[in-house]
Amino acid sequence: MREGKIKKAKHESVIFRRDNSHYEKLDGIERCIDDELPFEIPESWEWCYVGNVAFVTKLAGFEYTKYIAPNLKTKGIPLFKGKNVQNGKLVCDFESYIPNDISDELFRSQITKKCLLTPYVGTIGNIAIFDGSFKAHLGSNVGKIEILNPREDPPCILEEYLLLYLRSSAGYEQLTKHKKATAQESISIDAIRNVLVPVPPVAEQQRVVSKIDGISKVLKTL
Template sequence: MTPQELKASILQLAIQGKLVEQRPEEGTGEELYKQIQAEKQKLIKAGKIKKGKPLPEITENEIPFDIPESWKWVRVAQIVTLNPKNDIDNNIDTSFVPMSCVSDGFRNTHTFEVKKWGAIKKGFTHFANGDIGIAKITPCFQNRKSVVFRDLINGYGAGTTELSIVRVINNTVLREYLLWFFKTEYFIANGVKSFTGTAGQQRIHKDYLATSLLPLPHLAEQKRIVAKLEEILPLCEKLKQC
C-alpha cells in the first residue's frame, strides 16, 4: 500500500467513526445539527445570509456506510453556507488565488498574489479567511485540490471560478474536519460519478457539493478526529523510506 492509499484508508476510518473513541458526555451530532440550524436562522433574519433552496430528505437507500449512533447524516448545505460574496472596498489589498496556488493531495496549503479588490471582484470566486475552497473541475478535483484559506491579505480574497467555497457558520463545525471529508475517497469517487461536461472540461454536478451526505459528529469529537489525523497522516510518508 502506498502512502497515498494509506492516507485515503485512514480518512475513511475517520469519517466512519472508527479512528477515535466515542464519548457520550460530549453530545451528539443531532444536538450540533440543531445548534447550527438555530445559528442559520439568526443570520437569515439578520439578512447576513440567504435562505437556501430546500434539500431532499435523506433516505435509507442513500446511506453509504454505518456511523456511530451519536453521529448524524446531513447534507453539506444544511450545515454551512456555499459560495458567499464579499462586500468590501475596491481599494483594499486582497489575495488572488489561481488554481496553481492551491496545493493538491492531502496537504492544506496555498499561496496567493496581492491585488486590489476592485481588480478581482468581478468574474472570480469570492472567499475569506477560514473558508474552504474545493476544486470542481477535472483533474484538480480528483487530485484533491482543496484548502482552508488562511492569512489572506486583509482577510479576503478571490480566485479561479473552478473553486467551490464552503463557509462555516459561526464556528459550529471544525473547518479541518470538513476539509478532510472533502479529501476522502468517498467524496471524490461520488463527485466523479456526478461529472458533467465535455472531455477535458468535466466538473462535478452543480448540486453535488450541496447535496452530498456528510457524517456529522459532535464538535468535540471532530476536534479529536482532526488531532489524530494530524498526528498520524504525516507518519504515512515514512513508508517511502522503508
C-alpha cells in the same frame, strides 16, 4: 442572510433518524434515504448535506467577464485559481489581482474568512483550507465552502474534519456522484452542496483530526 448579501436556500432539507432508518424532509415531504447513504454511522453521529452546514458558492461567469477580466492587475486583491490549490494545501503564488473596490462589489465571492477552497473543474477533490489571514477573491473554477455559524459553542462541524472527509475515498465518491461528462473532470456547485457528510460530535471530530495529523507526521519521518 439577514443583511441580504446571500440568499436562503430555496429548498431546505433536514435529515433525521426514526425507527433505525434515516429520512429526509424536503419541502414538507418525508422520504426514506437509507439506500442513498454510503455506510453505517454510530448512533451519536448524524448525516447532513454540505449545503446544510456551509455556504457554498463560486465566481459567476458574468461576474468574471464584466468585473474581473477588464480589471486584472499585478497587485491588489489576489485571485485564487485551480493551480493555487495543490495536494490539500494552498500555494499563495498569485499571478492575477483585482482592485479592492471591485472585490467589494462582488462580496459573495470574496474570501475574507476561514473556509475551504476547491476547484470544481480539473482535479476534483483537491481541497485546502484558507485560514482567513488576508483578503482574497475567487477566480474561475474555484468554489468556497464557508461554514455557517462557526463560532457556535460547540460548532456544528470543523473545517479540518470536513476537509479530511472530502479528501477521503468516501468523500470523493460523494463529490463525483453527479460528475459531468465533459473533456475536463467537472462538477457543479450544487453537487458540492449535495455531498452527504457523516457528522460526529465536535469532540470526536477533534479526535479524528488529531489522530490523522499524528499519523501523517509519523509517515513523513519514514
